[in-house]
Amino acid sequence: xxxxxSRPLGRPRSERARQAILRAALELARERGAGALTMDAVVxxxxxxxxxxxxxxxxxxxxxxxxxxxxxERAIPIPDTGSLGGDLRAFMRATARALDPPxxxxxxxxxxxxxxxKSLAAKVRDQFLAxxxxxxxxxxxxxxxxxxxxxxxxxxxxxxxxxxxWYRLIFDLGPLDRNxxxxxxxxxxxxxxxxx
Amino acid sequence: xxxxxSRPLGRPRSERARQAILRAALELARERGAGALTMDAVVxxxxxxxxxxxxxxxxxxxxxxxxxxxxxERAIPIPDTGSLGGDLRAFMRATARALDPPxxxxxxxxxxxxxxxKSLAAKVRDQFLAxxxxxxxxxxxxxxxxxxxxxxxxxxxxxxxxxxxWYRLIFDLGPLDRNxxxxxxxxxxxxxxxxx
Amino acid sequence: xxxxxSRPLGRPRSERARQAILRAALELARERGAGALTMDAVVxxxxxxxxxxxxxxxxxxxxxxxxxxxxxERAIPIPDTGSLGGDLRAFMRATARALDPPxxxxxxxxxxxxxxxKSLAAKVRDQFLAxxxxxxxxxxxxxxxxxxxxxxxxxxxxxxxxxxxWYRLIFDLGPLDRNxxxxxxxxxxxxxxxxx
Amino acid sequence: xxxxxSRPLGRPRSERARQAILRAALELARERGAGALTMDAVVxxxxxxxxxxxxxxxxxxxxxxxxxxxxxERAIPIPDTGSLGGDLRAFMRATARALDPPxxxxxxxxxxxxxxxKSLAAKVRDQFLAxxxxxxxxxxxxxxxxxxxxxxxxxxxxxxxxxxxWYRLIFDLGPLDRNxxxxxxxxxxxxxxxxx
DNA sequence: CGGTAAGCGAGACGGTACGTCTTGTCTTATT
DNA sequence: AATAAGACAAGACGTACCGTCTCGCTTACCG
Numbered sequence: 001x002x003x004x005x006s007r008p009l010g011r012p013r014s015e016r017a018r019q020a021i022l023r024a025a026l027e028l029a030r031e032r033g034a035g036a037l038t039m040d041a042v043v044x045x046x047x048x049x050x051x052x053x054x055x056x057x058x059x060x061x062x063x064x065x066x067x068x069x070x071x072x073e074r075a076i077p078i079p080d081t082g083s084l085g086g087d088l089r090a091f092m093r094a095t096a097r098a099l100d101p102p103x104x105x106x107x108x109x110x111x112x113x114x115x116x117x118k119s120l121a122a123k124v125r126d127q128f129l130a131x132x133x134x135x136x137x138x139x140x141x142x143x144x145x146x147x148x149x150x151x152x153x154x155x156x157x158x159x160x161x162x163x164x165x166w167y168r169l170i171f172d173l174g175p176l177d178r179n180x181x182x183x184x185x186x187x188x189x190x191x192x193x194x195x196x
Numbered sequence: 197x198x199x200x201x202s203r204p205l206g207r208p209r210s211e212r213a214r215q216a217i218l219r220a221a222l223e224l225a226r227e228r229g230a231g232a233l234t235m236d237a238v239v240x241x242x243x244x245x246x247x248x249x250x251x252x253x254x255x256x257x258x259x260x261x262x263x264x265x266x267x268x269e270r271a272i273p274i275p276d277t278g279s280l281g282g283d284l285r286a287f288m289r290a291t292a293r294a295l296d297p298p299x300x301x302x303x304x305x306x307x308x309x310x311x312x313x314k315s316l317a318a319k320v321r322d323q324f325l326a327x328x329x330x331x332x333x334x335x336x337x338x339x340x341x342x343x344x345x346x347x348x349x350x351x352x353x354x355x356x357x358x359x360x361x362w363y364r365l366i367f368d369l370g371p372l373d374r375n376x377x378x379x380x381x382x383x384x385x386x387x388x389x390x391x392x
Numbered sequence: 393x394x395x396x397x398s399r400p401l402g403r404p405r406s407e408r409a410r411q412a413i414l415r416a417a418l419e420l421a422r423e424r425g426a427g428a429l430t431m432d433a434v435v436x437x438x439x440x441x442x443x444x445x446x447x448x449x450x451x452x453x454x455x456x457x458x459x460x461x462x463x464x465e466r467a468i469p470i471p472d473t474g475s476l477g478g479d480l481r482a483f484m485r486a487t488a489r490a491l492d493p494p495x496x497x498x499x500x501x502x503x504x505x506x507x508x509x510k511s512l513a514a515k516v517r518d519q520f521l522a523x524x525x526x527x528x529x530x531x532x533x534x535x536x537x538x539x540x541x542x543x544x545x546x547x548x549x550x551x552x553x554x555x556x557x558w559y560r561l562i563f564d565l566g567p568l569d570r571n572x573x574x575x576x577x578x579x580x581x582x583x584x585x586x587x588x
Numbered sequence: 589x590x591x592x593x594s595r596p597l598g599r600p601r602s603e604r605a606r607q608a609i610l611r612a613a614l615e616l617a618r619e620r621g622a623g624a625l626t627m628d629a630v631v632x633x634x635x636x637x638x639x640x641x642x643x644x645x646x647x648x649x650x651x652x653x654x655x656x657x658x659x660x661e662r663a664i665p666i667p668d669t670g671s672l673g674g675d676l677r678a679f680m681r682a683t684a685r686a687l688d689p690p691x692x693x694x695x696x697x698x699x700x701x702x703x704x705x706k707s708l709a710a711k712v713r714d715q716f717l718a719x720x721x722x723x724x725x726x727x728x729x730x731x732x733x734x735x736x737x738x739x740x741x742x743x744x745x746x747x748x749x750x751x752x753x754w755y756r757l758i759f760d761l762g763p764l765d766r767n768x769x770x771x772x773x774x775x776x777x778x779x780x781x782x783x784x
Numbered sequence: 785c786g787g788t789a790a791g792c793g794a795g796a797c798g799g800t801a802c803g804t805c806t807t808g809t810c811t812t813a814t815t
Numbered sequence: 816a817a818t819a820a821g822a823c824a825a826g827a828c829g830t831a832c833c834g835t836c837t838c839g840c841t842t843a844c845c846g
Contacts, residue, residue, distance in 0.1 A: 598790020
């Protein structure tokens with residue numbers, strides 16, 4: 001009989017190389033932004049061969065996405081203050097706090113990739129945006145349960161909230177700070193304010 | 197008497213070359229998107245020397261922006277239906293109609309450039325986004341005049357509306373069609389619906 | 393035990409590319425002369441990437457010199473007729489025979505490079521001229537052994553002989569044919585003719 | 589009747605521009621050598637328009653040759669010491685004295701041009717080399733008159749003498765100093781030494 | 785004195801080569 | 816089988832010169 005759990009033949013994949021690559025990609029994106037995230041730079045910093053990168057990831061976008069899943073996931077806690085307005089403001093303030101300049105550079109890098117090619121857009125959407133949307137979706141779901149919000153509105157509101165974030169980020173339209181967080185949550189919550 | 201209009205010395209700039217370059221850049225962006233808009237490709241298609249392009253524009257982004265100002269200006273008419281909801285829906289539907297696939301490719305190209313470098317973001321913001329924001333701003337201004345909308349809300353609503361557009365566009369989150377137009381305008385207008 | 397011969401790491405240099413580059417450079421110089429020997433032309437004809445050329449040779453002069461060492465080495469046989477006059481005439485006639493138009497174009501190309509930059513002059517001197525000087529030097533050495541020639545004269549005579557060759561070649565002063573070969577060898581040998 | 593000397597119509601050629609161009613070309617060749625003598629550089633330094641240069645000279649070689657005729661002509665005096673050996677040594681020493689580094693750079697520039705294109709070689713030959721050859725030719729002629737030298741030898745000796753000069757110069761084979769001058773004149777004179 | 789004609793500066797233009805950079809593939813020996 | 820090392824083809828980058836061109840202005844003469 002064969003080996004117990006069908007362990008693959010040959011040299012096993014190097015965990016050290018994998019981590020070095022992910023770390024290098026994330027660092028480069030954080031430190032210097034979209035223009036500096038090149039495969040050559042990743043390979044250089046990770047002290048790894050190009051072949052190894054291309055064997056496991058088809059493009060730098062894939063590397064960066066996995067790096068974010070590995071290291072970057074500072075999950076935003078889902079608040080429960082009892083009202084949509086309160087939950088939303090708490091969520092947005094937490095989001096704004098997370099958006100320090102290195103993080104902004106990473107997000108801009110992702111956006112540049114996504115804008116360049118639809119297939120990369122799909123990857124970013126499914127492997128990165130989805131998580132953020134799910135978190136905010138939960139907040140909206142709580143509001144639906146409380147009867148504050150109709151289900152059909154929740155979906156478009158996701159676009160409005162995250163859209164304003166990316167729009168300001170990509171085109172450098174203004175700070176993504178506490179004021180911005182409050183303004184956006186105020187505007188969204190106003191749609192659903194109880195009529196007197 | 198002074199000289200008439202101080203015509204600059206030397207051979208005058210070739211209008212033919214200028215147009216060929218702008219047209220080539222816009223065509224390439226429309227046909228094949230961000231990845232195919234290279235200086236070499238522009239030069240090839242415009243049958244122009246590289247020197248001539250770099251003499252007048254520092255980067256392809258600048259070329260594309262001028263091309264849009266030259267050819268792409270399909271101004272969206274500013275509607276006046278008497279209510280914010282009506283105006284907004286009309287504006288968004290017209291916007292959706294304008295967003296055919298070639299136009300979407302151009303916008304994604306702009307977004308890719310803007311996301312890569314802040315200085316390009318500034319250019320895109322000031323020379324392209326500004327006009328669109330001004331148009332929608334006028335719609336909101338009319339609503340302010342009618343007492344339907346507070347001035348401070350108008351500004352954040354601009355971000356929400358355009359943000360949702362670019363967000364869906366860049367990350368390929370769904371069609372930018374009439375349904376989308378109605379959903380967004382409905383959501384925004386709901387914030388300002390008269391309380392009973 | 394140590395490694396066998398310390399074979400360098402990585403993909404080995406492509407012999408095919410190397411030969412194609414050298415061949416292309418030599419052909420271009422032979423066919424069309426100094427003006428046509430450009431890196432772009434070499435790259436085009438060799439169907440090779442620019443990177444590959446610049447990885448191994450810092451300039452076209454270096455390429456051409458290696459090409460000559462690889463393919464162009466039609467060594468001129470060192471004659472031994474028993475007298476300086478006879479040896480010299482034989483050597484010069486063989487040299488004249490070798491100087492067909494393509495070869496002349498190659499030599500003019502080398503001269504153009506050498507005249508442009510001292511560092512290139514040094515390369516040409518050490519990697520190309522040296523061999524020719526050594527050959528004629530041997531002829532003179534034989535004469536010294538026979539007592540026909542003083543050692544100190546041999547050195548300056550090298551300059552006189554090759555100088556007249558390059559001088560005529562570069563400035564297109566006349567054919568480098570059998571007559572020329574006989575005239576030069578006659579003049580040089582006359583210096584050393586036994587006094588009656 | 590027509591005008592007296594058939595003065596051409598239109599604005600007369602600017603002597604100031606002509607001199608500025610010639611001076612700029614010569615200076616650049618003297619200061620920085622072959623690589624730096626570009627039409628653009630000449631035009632820049634002469635504060636003159638390209639058109640003006642190309643109107644009067646078809647190439648930089650032509651400019652440089654005329655510049656040498658205008659400014660550079662330090663004629664080497666033709667000595668008459670009573671013997672070929674003496675005359676030749678005097679001539680060569682004067683030549684060596686004239687070959688300071690800037691002058692060497694100019695000559696290398698001429699050689700680079702001549703080696704690149706036969707038509708330029710012809711120009712250099714007829715408009716520059718000819719004068720030098722004529723001067724040395726006169727020295728040899730004197731020797732022929734004195735019966736020291738056969739006429740048919742004079743021609744090939746010209747090549748040997750000047751050839752050694754250019755050969756050493758182009759390929760940077762050694763100094764062109766008094767020692768060299770004496771060695772060459774000694775070797776040439778030895779051919780014609782009276783047999784005992 | 786006004787007209788005619790060439791020279792001139794300024795500088796834009798199409799073209800081509802330069803040398804560098806990045807991408808994604810490949811070919812080795814080693815582990 | 817995975818790795819490191821690194822060569823390779825492809826092709827874009829931005830710069831530099833080349834030689835040509837198109838202007839408006841200047842400087843002569845000529846009638």
